[in-house]
Amino acid sequence: MSIFRFPLLVWAGIAILIVSLGLRQSFGIFMLPISDTFNTGREFFSFTIALQNLLFGMFQPFVGMASDRWGPKRIIILGAVSYAAGLYLTSLATDPSWLYLTLGTLVGLGLSATSYVIILGAVARVVPAEHTAKAFGLTTAAGSFGMFAVIPGAQSLLSHVGWQSALQVFALMCCLIIAFSAFMKTNKTLASTSTDIDNSQTLKEALKEAFNHRGYWLIHAGFFVCGFHVMFIATHLPSYLADKGLPVATAAMALAYVGIFNIFGSYFWGVMGDKFNKCYVMTSLYLIRSVVIAAFVVLPVTVDTATIFGAAIGFCWLGTVPLTSGLVRQMFGARYMSTLYGLVFFTHQVGSFLGAWVGGLMYDYYGSYDPIWWATVVMALCAALLHLPINGRPVPRLTVATAT
Template sequence: MSIFRFPLLVWMGIGTLIFSLGIRQSFGIFMMPISDTFQTGREFFSFAIALQNLLFGMFQPFVGMASDRWGPRRIIMLGAVAYGAGLYLTSIATEPSILYITIGMLVGLGLSATSYVIVLGAIARVVPAEHTAKAFGLTTSAGSFGMFAVIPGAQSLLTHFDWQTALQLFALACCLMIAFASFMKTSSTKSNSNTIDDSQTLKQALSEAFNHRGYWLIHAGFFVCGFHVMFIATHLPSYLADKGLPGNIAAMALAYVGIFNIFGSYFWGVMGDKFDKRYVMTSLYLVRTIVIAAFVTLPVTEHTAAIFGGAIGFCWLGTVPLTSGLVRQIFGARYLSTLYGLVFFTHQVGSFLGAWVGGRIYDYYGSYEPIWWSTVVLAFVAALLHLPINCKPVARLQAAYS
């Protein structure tokens, strides 16, 4: 199937992710101005973002269940409202503790309803199974395009205005997600080979997944992914500033992460359709191991920062189409939003620790070096974890397809 023949829902999902994840990935640029405004250390903002990611994950299974039951349109609309409210209330906060509720809880809830789990769960219902990873890869790359487009915009806004105005403009942008959601329909045709088994209950689906060892290995691998992406997204700007590089270099490096992930996510998704997803995942994490180890070993310059952004961007969110594709391949599409939502919660636990522990270690040791090397070790462990996964469809699906 050509990407140009994907249903309208895929393109509306892409539009939603551009804004939802683009804004989210720009928060690292706000660390220093917000911390300076409230006269707090970096751990304060790190913890607020860590809390956002933890709640993002905690809300996700329940939001996924709601989407499986009532459809993604309403869920995305409500999530966009929560997202915009969280950004606006952050911009008018007068006490730092308020940020735990605004940019932490409300934005976390908004993200859970407007990001990958809900959008990919909807796409799984309208795209044939043999093209799932490709469609997931294309959709995932949209979040990276948002990162590429929004982060330089955020840096420009901070150059010309204060951070409060920047967040208020981002809050207005959330209205576009409501517009995109209004066009999303998940009814599939009978010709669609992506058959959904409506006879299975949610309780049965959860029991089936919880008793599958591969499901827990998928959880463990995605935990590492979450740790990586939020540590880097939150702390890379500050790390580069500590090395004497100006703020526009950090924005450029993160923009490179976004632009290269546009190609990387689609590439890893296509590889997942052509080859065994387990081995593709192992290859991805081995690439991460080498890239991060090289970055912390070599001198930090404008050029190495740019190269790191591009290299880590190529394997940044390629885990998303592969992980969601594995869950879809093993358990089917019916409860993908729920099952992948639970996996995503584990991802967000890793994100919480990556964002918070990074700031904690810096404030204690005055250096990011220990946490950088921890990400190298975790990447190698994640590469090994995917090898023993049994990725064959469960017996229920094999019987249905035979």
């Protein structure tokens, strides 16, 4: 299937992710100005973003269940409202503790309802199973394009109008999510188009089936590492580069390169997942990550190496998403994918919580990011090994259904 023949729902989902994740990935460049405004250490902002990511994940299974039951459109609209409210109220905060509620809780809820789990769950129902990873790769790449498009603009806003006004502009951008959600069909319409939805299976049966599958828990473990990596880098790379004496624009450029190269990387890894064993492709991706991070730590940190690092890590940044979600759909079908992938994504966000928070905690303790950088290398190697024993074949229920 050509990408140009994907249903309109896929393209609406892509547009939603561009806005939602583009805003999210820019939060790292707000660390220093917000910390300076409230005279707090980096751990405070790190913990706020960590809380956001933890709640993002905690809300995800319930939001996924709601989407499976009532369809994605309503969930996305409610999420966009929560997202906008969190950003706007953060801009009005006069006490740093407010950020736990606004930037942490409200934005976390908004993200859970406007990002991958909901969008990919909807896409899974309108795209044939054999093209799932490709479609998921293209959809995942949208978040990266948003990162590339939004971060330079956010940096410009910070420089010209300050972080409060920048967040107010972000809140207005959430209205675009509501507009794009109009193209998301209802759950009943979607259900009739999928070839691997078992409507006779209950949610309780689906959860029991997944929880008794060893591969499902290995997927959880691998995605935990991914969450730790991406949120540590997105949150702390700007501060790390500033500590090395590089210009402020270097961090924005490096993160923008992460975004633009992930556009190609996500689609590439998705295509590879359709052609080859997804588990082995995941192992290759994590091995590449370990090499890229180790090289960045060992080599001198300059504007050039920071840019190259952004491009290299970007190529394997969120390639895990089409592969992981593709594995969940491949193994358990599309009927409860938003729920099952939502649970996996919760584990990812636990990793994100620790990546954002522990990065700041260890910096404040050691005065250096080096220990946490090397920890990410070891974790990448462990994740590469975890995917080797996963049995990615469809569960017997789906095998029987396909045969009949």
